[in-house]
Amino acid sequence: MPNDLMTQTVEGDRIAYRHIQGDIPLDLADGTFISITRNPALRIYALGFQPAKSIPEIPRWFLHKYAGEPKVVLDPFAGSGTTIIEALQQNCPAYWLDYHPLSRLICRVKTTEISPEEVLEAASKTIGNAAGRDNAPTTVNFSNKDFWFQKPVQEGLELLKHYILKASPRNQPLLWLAFASTVRKTSNMNDGMLLAARRPHIEKIPERSREDVLEYFKFYVNKAIEAAVEWYPFLQKSRGEAKELPLGDAKSLDGLFRCDAIATSPPYINAIDYVWASKFELHWLGLVKNDAERLELYSREIGTERIPRKECKELGKTGHSYLDSLIEDIYTGRKYKASRGQNELRARVVYKYFTDMRNHFISSWAHLRSGGYYCFSIGDASRICGVEIPVASLLAEIACELGFREKERFHILLKNRRLNIPRNVDWARTIKHDTTIVLEKPDES
Numbered sequence: 001m002p003n004d005l006m007t008q009t010v011e012g013d014r015i016a017y018r019h020i021q022g023d024i025p026l027d028l029a030d031g032t033f034i035s036i037t038r039n040p041a042l043r044i045y046a047l048g049f050q051p052a053k054s055i056p057e058i059p060r061w062f063l064h065k066y067a068g069e070p071k072v073v074l075d076p077f078a079g080s081g082t083t084i085i086e087a088l089q090q091n092c093p094a095y096w097l098d099y100h101p102l103s104r105l106i107c108r109v110k111t112t113e114i115s116p117e118e119v120l121e122a123a124s125k126t127i128g129n130a131a132g133r134d135n136a137p138t139t140v141n142f143s144n145k146d147f148w149f150q151k152p153v154q155e156g157l158e159l160l161k162h163y164i165l166k167a168s169p170r171n172q173p174l175l176w177l178a179f180a181s182t183v184r185k186t187s188n189m190n191d192g193m194l195l196a197a198r199r200p201h202i203e204k205i206p207e208r209s210r211e212d213v214l215e216y217f218k219f220y221v222n223k224a225i226e227a228a229v230e231w232y233p234f235l236q237k238s239r240g241e242a243k244e245l246p247l248g249d250a251k252s253l254d255g256l257f258r259c260d261a262i263a264t265s266p267p268y269i270n271a272i273d274y275v276w277a278s279k280f281e282l283h284w285l286g287l288v289k290n291d292a293e294r295l296e297l298y299s300r301e302i303g304t305e306r307i308p309r310k311e312c313k314e315l316g317k318t319g320h321s322y323l324d325s326l327i328e329d330i331y332t333g334r335k336y337k338a339s340r341g342q343n344e345l346r347a348r349v350v351y352k353y354f355t356d357m358r359n360h361f362i363s364s365w366a367h368l369r370s371g372g373y374y375c376f377s378i379g380d381a382s383r384i385c386g387v388e389i390p391v392a393s394l395l396a397e398i399a400c401e402l403g404f405r406e407k408e409r410f411h412i413l414l415k416n417r418r419l420n421i422p423r424n425v426d427w428a429r430t431i432k433h434d435t436t437i438v439l440e441k442p443d444e445s
């Protein structure tokens with residue numbers, strides 16, 4: 001056996017992995033399983049909360065192999081901007097969008113150069129003013145706020161917010177990003193917790209003061225500035241430019257733009273609720289006005305579980321016979337009967353997810369030039385009510401029904417992914433691999 005091959009048993013299957021150190025080789029054989037030891041990365045990638053961040057090695061591999069300078073790249077599910085950062089380093093102009101306002105903030109911070117000295121000055125003024133004021137306003141309200149935020153923390157956050165709003169609009173995005181990290185850190189969530197769910201295992205958080213909040217804010221401003229200062233030379237050198245598309249939904253990409261390549265990682269199914277995971281940031285940053293607006297935002301998420309009960313009663317048909325049989329298995333509870341209404345709901349979530357992704361592929365086709373490529377990475381499979389859904393393969397089949405052609409795929413063994421929450425049940429399972437698939441829009445000329 002070559003010395004870069006190792007075998008491992010994953011859920012009863014013995015799989016041979018090619019071990020990769022650093023970048024993914026361009027000559028990977030189709031269907032290879034790999035495990036990666038990553039080289040240290042620029043700090044800019046880590047900046048900003050995104051529970052399902054991609055590793056930059058995937059868009060880097062794709063852009064090197066299929067895009068090349070000066071191809072125009074699109075990421076319709078930009079998240080924390082991993083693809084954009086790669087595209088800019090490879091001198092590719094990049095269009096991007098994400099329906100989530102926190103993701104948009106993160107991407108804007110990463111693609112807009114500001115003066116570190118000016119931001120530091122603005123931050124110190126904000127902190128000074130907040131420290132010097134006694135009475136804090138109450139402007140933020142959302143469900144369970146008092147459970148998750150101690151009173152002095154609420155006051156500290158309100159004061160920071162009040163003074164960030166007074167800073168120059170040029171400096172505000174980075175301050176808001178540092179504020180978002182402060183909100184998460186000073187909440188009563190335990191470190192590493194993704195969702196604000198009141199569960200018995202939550203450990204008690206030490207008492208916190210207003211000063212603690214200001215200290216954390218200072219810490220996160222410095223951290224963001226360090227990452228930005230390291231990144232700016234690359235941003236300045238790039239012959240590409242990042243452009244935010246004024247679109248709020250990847251299901252229908254309107255507008256007159258063309259791209260040569262799409263590189264993205266769509267939302268996972270049945271894995272992460274981005275809106276719930278970022279509930280605190282959404283409210284504290286004023287990105288949603290109230291609980292109702294947050295839930296409305298969640299309805300637009302691809303993979304949403306917020307579906308009216310009446311709609312769930314209906315057994316959806318996608319027209320893909322194998323997928324439809326899986327949806328029916330979930331609906332009828334053939335493998336696992338969940339509590340009341342859950343089978344119907346889960347079946348509808350799966351139906352809606354694939355229908356939304358189909359619409360997304362149709363929409364992407366219209367903007368991608370003939371001969372261009374669409375590369376996506378996603379968890380290989382999800383088990384829902386005991387039914388195994390081969391998500392990555394089904395997405396590729398749906399895209400191919402629309403006219404795309406599959407070029408190649410590989411699978412990465414997931415290690416230490418926060419998304420990969422162990423579930424001690426046999427009707428759901430953890431995602432073991434990320435599958436990357438490259439599709440081609442055939443050139444008909």
Ligand SMILES: C[S@@+](CC[C@H](N)C(=O)[O-])C[C@H]1O[C@@H](n2cnc3c(N)ncnc32)[C@H](O)[C@@H]1O
Nearest residue numbers: 052053054077079080082099100249250301302
């Ligand atoms: C897997 S994450 C992308 C992570 C990204 N590659 C990164 O490294 O940070 C999927 C993204 O899809 C976004 N998303 C979900 N539904 C969407 C929709 N309908 N339109 C656009 N973006 C959506 C989520 O907000 C999330 O940021």
